[in-house]
């Protein structure tokens with residue numbers, strides 16, 4: 416993965432910057448149709464390798480970019496969909512794999528050629544519920560015919576745009592980006608509220624903070640800030656209280672909190688000392704409810720009890736940084752599962768984004784880790800083939816709650 420900081424293409428709206436989840440945009444088409452040239456235009460810099468020789472882009476390449484009206488995005492440049500031979504077919508396979516993670520696709524064609532490879536790809540877009548538009552590039556060499564445009568737009572309920580990378584203006588690009596914005600589903604921006612549908616106006620939520628807040632980690636976590644911002648936006652009341660101050664504070668606070676959110680590791684101890692009439696959950700559960708396939712996880716998590724020694728568990732890791740909290744958490748979780756099951760399981764850890772050749776059938780259970788780094792659409796598409804095979808799936812947070820014996824209590828809030 417190649418991540419580069421790009422210069423801004425033009426003015427970015429405040430709203431776009433606020434969003435912390437990046438839509439993924441994939442660029443597709445035959446070899447040499449101008450995919451890499453188009454990526455460079457979008458980004459406003461020469462980042463993707465352009466060549467007059469076909470087959471230059473061999474792997475899907477990701478670029479970090481900021482697009483006006485949309486905000487932060489990841490753009491994925493792919494190799495030609497018309498590649499052939501053993502190596503070529505593998506490349507096409509990798510290109511198709513990106514459909515699992517993208518929120519929106521741009522299909523580039525030239526010379527009014529919309530034939531077998533394009534039709535196959537568009538069928539795949541539909542299979543993975545990826546919205547798309549078609550760009551007719553190199554229109555300086557051959558114009559888009561109204562027949563091609565009409566046929567494609569009608570058949571696929573999309574838009575086809577006449578374009579060329581050689582003489583295009585900033586205005587052309589800005590207009591295109593606005594069009595993209597209309598096609599990118601809202602799920603890609605995580606626009607749904609975290610707790611606003613559950614906590615009413617003026618109801619109080621307490622965010623319990625570990626006592627060691629001033630030590631090494633310090634400050635509030637990204638999750639705590641995100642939850643607080645969401646509550647404030649929804650006119651709910653929020654209060655931060657240190658864990659050790661919680662029992663005494665609850666005696667004096669009025670109104671009583673509707674909900675207390677706790678770090679997972681303190682949940683069990685808190686259960687025993689906090690009043691029964693206040694709802695409790697964990698930060699992890701709030702985020703897994705927000706981002707995940709919650710109902711499915713709820714159903715499948717108890718299937719952990721059916722696992723036997725040496726069963727193979729697939730961990731889909733969203734973080735690439737093996738020093739990150741998500742990685743450490745994943746290793747701890749393996750130990751916890753083994754203790755809970757009383758057996759040693761096999762674990763296979765794969766990055767969510769690099770799993771083209773996996774045969775899921777070998778796994779008895781799949782756990783997604785660091786899912787708050789992904790958009791909901793990315794999670795849904797990553798899990799789809801697994802769910803289709805009837806393999807149980809769950810999230811790090813749910814399994815963590817389950818093996819610690821707090822599953823029922825910490826999910827109760829979300830069940831109505």
Ligand SMILES: Nc1nc2c(ncn2[C@@H]2O[C@H](COP(=O)(O)OP(=O)(O)O)[C@@H](O)[C@H]2O)c(=O)[nH]1
Pocket residue numbers: 444445446447448449450451452453464465466467468469470471472552553554555556578579580581582
């Ligand atoms: N005439 C013309 N040439 C273009 C246009 N867009 C790209 N090219 C050229 O087409 C060739 C292939 O472009 P490239 O971006 O590498 O294609 P890719 O293989 O799809 O990534 C390069 O020589 C580009 O300069 C265009 O709109 N008009």
Ligand SMILES: [Mg+2]
Pocket residue numbers: 450451452464465471472492493
């Ligand atoms: Mg290329």
